[in-house]
Amino acid sequence: MVTRKEVAELAKVSEATVSYVVNNTKNVTPEVRERVLAAVHKLGYRPNMVARSLVTKETRHVAMLVDNLKNPYYCEILEGAQSIASEAGYIVSVLSIDVSNKESVMELASRGVDGIIFAMGSERVDKYLKIGPPCVYVGENVYMNYQKAIDDMVGCLVEKGHRNIAMLCGIPLDQDNIRYQNFVEAVKNHGLHLNPKLIVDGSNGRTDEDEGARAMTELLSRKEEFTAVYALNDLMAMGAMKVTRETGIRIPEDVSIIGCDNLNILRYLSPALSTMDVEAFQVGRSLMQLLIEKIKGEPLSSNTIETRFICRETVAEVGQII
Amino acid sequence: MVTRKEVAELAKVSEATVSYVVNNTKNVTPEVRERVLAAVHKLGYRPNMVARSLVTKETRHVAMLVDNLKNPYYCEILEGAQSIASEAGYIVSVLSIDVSNKESVMELASRGVDGIIFAMGSERVDKYLKIGPPCVYVGENVYMNYQKAIDDMVGCLVEKGHRNIAMLCGIPLDQDNIRYQNFVEAVKNHGLHLNPKLIVDGSNGRTDEDEGARAMTELLSRKEEFTAVYALNDLMAMGAMKVTRETGIRIPEDVSIIGCDNLNILRYLSPALSTMDVEAFQVGRSLMQLLIEKIKGEPLSSNTIETRFICRETVAEVGQII
DNA sequence: CTGAAAGCGCTTACAG
DNA sequence: CTGAAAGCGCTTACAG
Numbered sequence: 267m268v269t270r271k272e273v274a275e276l277a278k279v280s281e282a283t284v285s286y287v288v289n290n291t292k293n294v295t296p297e298v299r300e301r302v303l304a305a306v307h308k309l310g311y312r313p314n315m316v317a318r319s320l321v322t323k324e325t326r327h328v329a330m331l332v333d334n335l336k337n338p339y340y341c342e343i344l345e346g347a348q349s350i351a352s353e354a355g356y357i358v359s360v361l362s363i364d365v366s367n368k369e370s371v372m373e374l375a376s377r378g379v380d381g382i383i384f385a386m387g388s389e390r391v392d393k394y395l396k397i398g399p400p401c402v403y404v405g406e407n408v409y410m411n412y413q414k415a416i417d418d419m420v421g422c423l424v425e426k427g428h429r430n431i432a433m434l435c436g437i438p439l440d441q442d443n444i445r446y447q448n449f450v451e452a453v454k455n456h457g458l459h460l461n462p463k464l465i466v467d468g469s470n471g472r473t474d475e476d477e478g479a480r481a482m483t484e485l486l487s488r489k490e491e492f493t494a495v496y497a498l499n500d501l502m503a504m505g506a507m508k509v510t511r512e513t514g515i516r517i518p519e520d521v522s523i524i525g526c527d528n529l530n531i532l533r534y535l536s537p538a539l540s541t542m543d544v545e546a547f548q549v550g551r552s553l554m555q556l557l558i559e560k561i562k563g564e565p566l567s568s569n570t571i572e573t574r575f576i577c578r579e580t581v582a583e584v585g586q587i588i
Numbered sequence: 589m590v591t592r593k594e595v596a597e598l599a600k601v602s603e604a605t606v607s608y609v610v611n612n613t614k615n616v617t618p619e620v621r622e623r624v625l626a627a628v629h630k631l632g633y634r635p636n637m638v639a640r641s642l643v644t645k646e647t648r649h650v651a652m653l654v655d656n657l658k659n660p661y662y663c664e665i666l667e668g669a670q671s672i673a674s675e676a677g678y679i680v681s682v683l684s685i686d687v688s689n690k691e692s693v694m695e696l697a698s699r700g701v702d703g704i705i706f707a708m709g710s711e712r713v714d715k716y717l718k719i720g721p722p723c724v725y726v727g728e729n730v731y732m733n734y735q736k737a738i739d740d741m742v743g744c745l746v747e748k749g750h751r752n753i754a755m756l757c758g759i760p761l762d763q764d765n766i767r768y769q770n771f772v773e774a775v776k777n778h779g780l781h782l783n784p785k786l787i788v789d790g791s792n793g794r795t796d797e798d799e800g801a802r803a804m805t806e807l808l809s810r811k812e813e814f815t816a817v818y819a820l821n822d823l824m825a826m827g828a829m830k831v832t833r834e835t836g837i838r839i840p841e842d843v844s845i846i847g848c849d850n851l852n853i854l855r856y857l858s859p860a861l862s863t864m865d866v867e868a869f870q871v872g873r874s875l876m877q878l879l880i881e882k883i884k885g886e887p888l889s890s891n892t893i894e895t896r897f898i899c900r901e902t903v904a905e906v907g908q909i910i
Numbered sequence: 911c912t913g914a915a916a917g918c919g920c921t922t923a924c925a926g
Numbered sequence: 927c928t929g930a931a932a933g934c935g936c937t938t939a940c941a942g
Contacts, residue, residue, distance in 0.1 A: 267697070269935060280913045285937060292938095295911060312698035316647065317935035319638045321918045327681075327699075335667055336852065341657050348657075348684065357699065359649075359681040362670065375589070376634035377649075377679065475856070504856040530658065534797070534826040536858045591919060602929045607921060614922095617927060639919035643934045 268309045277305035288313060325378045326356045328557060333386035334474055335362045337501055339527045339546050343385050343404075346550020354558055358383070375399055381557045385550075400560040405444065408552045408569045412526075413448045415542040418575040419496065419524055420452040427584035428494045428522065432464035434481035434506060436473035436498035439465075445498055445526065463490045473498055478505025486513060493521060493584045500525035500532060500541055507539070507580070518582035528576060537579035544573045590631045599627035610635060647700045648678045650879060655708035656796055657684045659823055661849045661868050665707050665726075668872020676880055680705070697721055703879045707872075722882040727766065730874045730891045734848075735770045737864040740897040741818065741846055742774040749906035750816045750844065754786035756803035756828060758795035758820035761787075767820055767848065785812045795820055800827025808835060815843060815906045822847035822854060822863055829861070829902070840904035850898060859901035866895045 270288075274281045279298060286292040287302040288311075294302075305311070319325045330347060332340040344360055351358050359379075363370060363386070374382060381400045404410070423431055431453065437443045446465075453460045466481040478497055482505065485495070495510075497503035503525030507517060515521055517537060525532075528543040552569040560566050592610075596603045601620060608614040609624040610633075616624075627633070641647045652669060654662040666682055673680050681701075685692060685708070696704060703722045726732070745753055753775065759765045768787075775782045788803040800819055804827065807817070817832075819825035825847030829839060837843055839859060847854075850865040874891040882888050 282913055293911065312694060314700065314935050315698050316638055316641045316700040320642055321937045325638065335663050336660065338658065338660060341663060345657055345684065357681055357683070359679055362667065372634060376637050378636065378638040508856055531853055534830055535856065604929055615927065636919050643921045
């Protein structure tokens with residue numbers, strides 16, 4: 267790499283002056299400016315960001331923590347975040363984290379990341395982490411309002427004659443499982459009785475297809491009556507669909523299934539999965555935007571994303587005989 | 589952040605000694621060592637990686653460039669790369685790049701990344717880029733041998749009576765489109781005639797569902813006879829399936845469809861897409877492994893990944909009436 | 911308008 | 927075994 271020193275020598279100015287014109291941070295006479303620019307161009311000089319970071323204390327590098335990178339939902343959030351980041355000169359690294367690992371957060375801090383996006387819906391880390399870079403949390407700084415979508419979903423099911431709706435929870439109930447709470451609320455709102463045996467709690471904190479399959483298997487083994495299943499997210503719903511089909515139960519004739527996230531891929535499933543749109547790309551944008559504000563020390567605003575129930579082919583009238 | 593200086597003061601040693609024990613890089617008497625460690629622990633000291641990088645010239649940060657982050661295939665590669673990276677103390681950032689953009693590679697260089705993984709199957713960048721960090725390329729350093737899988741695929745189709753097999757190419761033919769070349773070879777090997785009108789070239793370099801839909805539409809508009817379609821990757825195959833279904837053509841009764849990548853998600857499609865397994869996770873691991881070797885200046889070995897045709901429900905006998 | 915100098919937090923010969 | 931000192935490539939008051 268060519269350094270500032272070489273540019274200074276070629277342009278016959280001091281190293282400081284090179285910085286001044288490169289960063290456009292001080293008035294410089296046009297002639298000097300031109301000389302420096304010419305030298306920069308000729309040598310192909312680019313400032314060493316590591317050195318710059320050491321003095322400015324900012325790396326323009328943020329991290330995004332997810333619990334399952336394979337979930338396309340996170341890819342969309344990431345793309346959203348990157349769209350804002352690249353405009354602002356930031357770069358974002360995604361890391362898969364098993365648990366909310368204090369150690370790995372500390373390592374990120376020592377790497378000098380300017381901020382961290384917690385994209386997984388888990389508990390906060392910076393509460394017991396006084397130091398460390400600014401953080402934003404999905405569910406907190408960007409709040410996703412599932413209540414209306416879940417209300418609509420339950421309403422739609424009730425209208426079609428469903429009374430016994432199961433839920434595959436994924437995230438354990440002892441953690442903040444907003445979607446579960448919203449579901450309980452929605453069930454009440456529609457005058458249904460909530461049968462606790464139709465609620466399958468999460469086990470290992472995973473929320474992927476395998477967990478969906480596991481939870482569905484568990485649900486079936488309970489021998490309770492149900493005509494609809496709401497899974498925490500689309501991946502779990504897909505796992506549940508697989509188990510359901512393999513058991514010989516028809517979708518949607520025998521059981522209706524609903525997911526959440528509105529993954530792009532769903533449009534290619536058959537039957538097409540009913541779900542809730544959560545505008546993941548927009549969530550990513552908002553998270554990054556808020557993080558940048560927080561980094562700059564601006565008063566932290568927060569953002570609410572509305573979600574929306576999308577009824578597709580996996581939902582049908584109860585008792586419909588085909 | 590607490591600095592080395594504070595640790596030195598608390599432990600009553602020089603700053604150099606702190607480095608020596610933290611990095612375990614020189615013999616230090618046990619007593620001194622203990623004193624330093626105690627101070628480190630008490631203060632919660634972590635070395636500032638930015639400062640360290642400035643002198644060691646390594647950031648243990650690598651970048652991975654992809655053309656479509658939404659393709660789960662890249663997520664698997666990324667996970668593979670990260671599994672090796674985290675063991676070796678590296679962190680990897682993914683960046684979506686529209687074209688093989690020299691400018692963005694230069695920016696990564698000025699950020700001090702230690703290396704770059706080119707995961708998209710596009711042309712090399714470092715050929716006309718003398719400076720810049722070490723790079724590894726999928727298709728070059730990790731070579732994916734599609735020939736056998738594609739041979740098997742064509743063989744399987746021929747056996748089922750197919751004679752006119754179309755291909756949706758995605759990557760333009762003027763770039764290195766290995767899978768297209770392998771396909772041409774395989775068609776020859778099985779004594780078939782290659783009808784150029786059944787080859788749909790890529791348009792914009794995209795290789796996603798939309799491009800698959802576009803290419804399939806284009807293929808149908810040509811009014812040529814065909815009974816099978818091989819798409820560059822699973823995403824394109826899914827786009828093609830959608831268009832096919834919407835046109836009222838049945839899969840696989842009227843047309844067989846084959847993709848490539850063996851995305852996890854395929855197991856949940858119906859009919860299940862035939863594809864080729866490319867061991868994306870393993871590809872990621874190999875890429876990262878090779879990159880680390882290259883960074884260390886070790887003689888660069890290369891790696892071949894074998895692929896394998898997987899016949900599922902989207903392939904059927906030709907002319908089969910149901 | 912320009913530059914000499916201090917300093918960012920580290921590593922690592924080198925001398926004691 | 928320990929530490930004083932130079933240096934990594936920058937930014938930025940400060941003085942001229």
